[in-house]
Amino acid sequence: MEESMSEAGYDYRVVRGFTYSAIFWLVIGLVVGLWIAFEMFDPALNLTPWLSFGRLRVVHTNGLGLGFGLAGVFATAYYMLQRLTRTPIAFPRLALAHLYLFNAAIALAAVTLFAGMNTSKEYAELEWPLDIGVVIIWVMFAVNVFGTLIKRKEKQMYISLWYIVAMTVTVAVLYIVNNLEIPVTLFKSYTVYSGTNDANVEWWYAHNIVGFIFTVPVLAMFYYFLPKSTGLPIYSHRLSIVSFWALIFAYLWTGAHHLMLTPLPEWIQTVAIAFSIFLIAPSWGSVLNGYYTLQGNWDQMRTNYLAKFFIVGITFYGLQTIQGPTQGLRTLNAFFHYTDWVVGHVHMGTMGWVTMVISASFYYMIPKISRADLYSIKLANIHFWLILVGQLVWTITMWIGGIQQGAMWKATNPDGSLMYSFLDGLTSLYPYYRLRFIAGVIYFIGILVFAWNIYMTTRKQPVEAEV
Amino acid sequence: MGINSKPVVFAVISAAVILVGTVATVFIPLFIPSTQPVSPYVKPYTAVELEGRDIYIREGCNNCHTQTVRPLRTEVLRYGEYSKPEEFAYDRPFLWGSRRTGPDLNRIGGKYPDSWHYSHMQSPQRLFQKSNMPPYGWMAKNRLDTSNSFKKTSILGYGYTESDVKNQIDSCRSRVTAESYASKESRNQVTPPELQKDLTEMDAIIAYLQKLGRDVKNMEAAK
Numbered sequence A: 001m002e003e004s005m006s007e008a009g010y011d012y013r014v015v016r017g018f019t020y021s022a023i024f025w026l027v028i029g030l031v032v033g034l035w036i037a038f039e040m041f042d043p044a045l046n047l048t049p050w051l052s053f054g055r056l057r058v059v060h061t062n063g064l065g066l067g068f069g070l071a072g073v074f075a076t077a078y079y080m081l082q083r084l085t086r087t088p089i090a091f092p093r094l095a096l097a098h099l100y101l102f103n104a105a106i107a108l109a110a111v112t113l114f115a116g117m118n119t120s121k122e123y124a125e126l127e128w129p130l131d132i133g134v135v136i137i138w139v140m141f142a143v144n145v146f147g148t149l150i151k152r153k154e155k156q157m158y159i160s161l162w163y164i165v166a167m168t169v170t171v172a173v174l175y176i177v178n179n180l181e182i183p184v185t186l187f188k189s190y191t192v193y194s195g196t197n198d199a200n201v202e203w204w205y206a207h208n209i210v211g212f213i214f215t216v217p218v219l220a221m222f223y224y225f226l227p228k229s230t231g232l233p234i235y236s237h238r239l240s241i242v243s244f245w246a247l248i249f250a251y252l253w254t255g256a257h258h259l260m261l262t263p264l265p266e267w268i269q270t271v272a273i274a275f276s277i278f279l280i281a282p283s284w285g286s287v288l289n290g291y292y293t294l295q296g297n298w299d300q301m302r303t304n305y306l307a308k309f310f311i312v313g314i315t316f317y318g319l320q321t322i323q324g325p326t327q328g329l330r331t332l333n334a335f336f337h338y339t340d341w342v343v344g345h346v347h348m349g350t351m352g353w354v355t356m357v358i359s360a361s362f363y364y365m366i367p368k369i370s371r372a373d374l375y376s377i378k379l380a381n382i383h384f385w386l387i388l389v390g391q392l393v394w395t396i397t398m399w400i401g402g403i404q405q406g407a408m409w410k411a412t413n414p415d416g417s418l419m420y421s422f423l424d425g426l427t428s429l430y431p432y433y434r435l436r437f438i439a440g441v442i443y444f445i446g447i448l449v450f451a452w453n454i455y456m457t458t459r460k461q462p463v464e465a466e467v
Numbered sequence B: 001m002g003i004n005s006k007p008v009v010f011a012v013i014s015a016a017v018i019l020v021g022t023v024a025t026v027f028i029p030l031f032i033p034s035t036q037p038v039s040p041y042v043k044p045y046t047a048v049e050l051e052g053r054d055i056y057i058r059e060g061c062n063n064c065h066t067q068t069v070r071p072l073r074t075e076v077l078r079y080g081e082y083s084k085p086e087e088f089a090y091d092r093p094f095l096w097g098s099r100r101t102g103p104d105l106n107r108i109g110g111k112y113p114d115s116w117h118y119s120h121m122q123s124p125q126r127l128f129q130k131s132n133m134p135p136y137g138w139m140a141k142n143r144l145d146t147s148n149s150f151k152k153t154s155i156l157g158y159g160y161t162e163s164d165v166k167n168q169i170d171s172c173r174s175r176v177t178a179e180s181y182a183s184k185e186s187r188n189q190v191t192p193p194e195l196q197k198d199l200t201e202m203d204a205i206i207a208y209l210q211k212l213g214r215d216v217k218n219m220e221a222a223k
């Protein structure tokens, strides 16, 4: 046991394990993403039932949301927890069990989704036995979060820890409430909610699971790793306190902006619109806190590759949190809902904000725990530019395509009849889908460079012996 | 701030803060009947339609198709009457979807004869060369598994007896296998000979599609 621990007795095995897992699931999830992106302009790739678009899209979203996203969150959370409390993980064996069980669950999730065992509720597609597994995995994580916090040597909890605590609590509530279901067989269940209520519960869940996996813990990383990698303290502690409470309070009211103009009672939709607009304030609280942290040191954007990742990442978060409330307005949503515009929104968040911040956090963390320098800063820069360009082409293409699609659905002839058939609208998008595929390949190459860079860094000098 | 050094208190307060919006916009509506009203005109799915619905879920058709027509002029023009909450009383889960790569299906019932669906499901590209919908011909090669049909309808509280379920399955089978079945030719084209006297997954999903949006027409007519 002893030799696997570093200076202060910190246990980094689980950090390393989750880092590798995150990168592994990222690569798998992106291959599937490219596959479905191709199917959208050429259905020939629907080779077998389990490769058909309807099944595969779910593998993409779960592989990246649960596999990549959560593993990245766990890797960085185990690291931040130990450093910020100056205390080793409370239950290191439990943490390792968490790592193995997590990967087993994601692998099973992929297999069952390929096989079509799927509840159809977005981001909650896993069937009930896996839901139970997810809850167990979450409890294992929570025990370590609270165990370590209770034992901690550092009295004050830094902002990042608040975000981790809020995530731990909220994800548990969301997941359990939305996944209440009655089993039929081992592979099939029915939710306990019906119709409109099911829709309301589901989008409360889906909006917030995105918020509490792709925003809250990513902000925790941002608040910790930005100061660490620039050597600059966060600009305003008070601003971060206000932003934190306002964000976690307002988030939960907004799920219904996904259900605009559906049979859901109108007042729930209207409340969601109002809180969505309010969310701009706490979101930009964090964005500005990041910008002001660099005040007077903007040259780091040139000299420090990590600063570039974090600042460009938070910029996409800023744009995302303006675009989101805007497309949530009733009249604009009538136009954009169901179109590729929203797909562009999703991928600016995931390919811009989430992957930028998680990869930079890994670039900081892995050399630290391997006690070696990063293999290549040059490659890190290449990675940065490839994923930036790939993402921008990807999302801008989808925004333009989305506007075109919305306009074609709405267009009428002078006599009031529809101008375009549904298929006219779809086929006019195929050039955009082709370009999106190419952009995805560029982004994917960037991610391969990233994976290689991390791998070579861990190879550079023998890391501490594993147990 | 004192709570920054008390993790458990901090967690409890966070939980309270996130529960405010949750209770107001999600938990309370669950107990207000008008969130999900019921109508005597909207009937539960038959056992076969329900099996078809489960296949729709299994194949993730909802990743390309929505099932809610919004009250917008061009949308009503394209798909038909906008969706009413009563229509979804028996939907567990709901299948409204969030992406419209293919057209909305909430009003698809009765839009085409069964024969159209057999050919279309077999190969969308044969009907529309540029469609990106995956072909689902293999569904006609799978015998429909009805071993859990009764259990399913009773979990969903549809109130059928075991013999109701058996009758529903039998009557659907005899309808689609009858010599007089109007879509017999296209059905036999896609269904292998050994299954032509039996119910297939394709039959079930088409039965489901044909149910969508039908009952609400009666409800609207009665208004």
Ligand code: HEM
Pocket: A030, A033, A034, A036, A037, A038, A040, A057, A060, A061, A064, A065, A068, A069, A340, A342, A343, A346, A347, A350, A351, A354, A355, A436, A437, A439, A440, A441, A443, A444, B063, B098, B099, B101
């Ligand atoms: C090479 C990069 C990528 C490609 C080619 C790709 C491709 C796709 C495609 C084709 C869709 C379906 C869009 C539709 O139905 O119209 C999709 C959806 C989605 N992708 Fe990706 N993706 C990529 C990267 C990512 C990443 C990095 C993440 C998350 C970390 C992600 C998360 C999602 C999510 C959550 C959705 C569902 C969106 C919705 O329901 O509106 N994707 N992706």
Ligand code: HEM
Pocket: A122, A210, A214, A215, A254, A257, A258, A276, A277, A279, A280, A283, A317, A320, A321, A322, A323, A324, A325, A327, A328, A333, A336, A337, A338, A342, A345, A346, A348, A349, A350, A354, B098
């Ligand atoms: C203040 C912040 C935000 C607001 C108010 C907001 C608002 C919205 C709205 C209204 C939609 C639905 C659009 C439609 O279907 O018509 C949406 C979709 C989505 N947003 Fe955001 N957004 C915000 C930030 C983010 C961030 C930071 C991410 C991180 C990646 C994100 C990820 C997504 C995803 C994955 C979807 C697609 C859900 C689906 O249909 O499957 N959003 N957002």
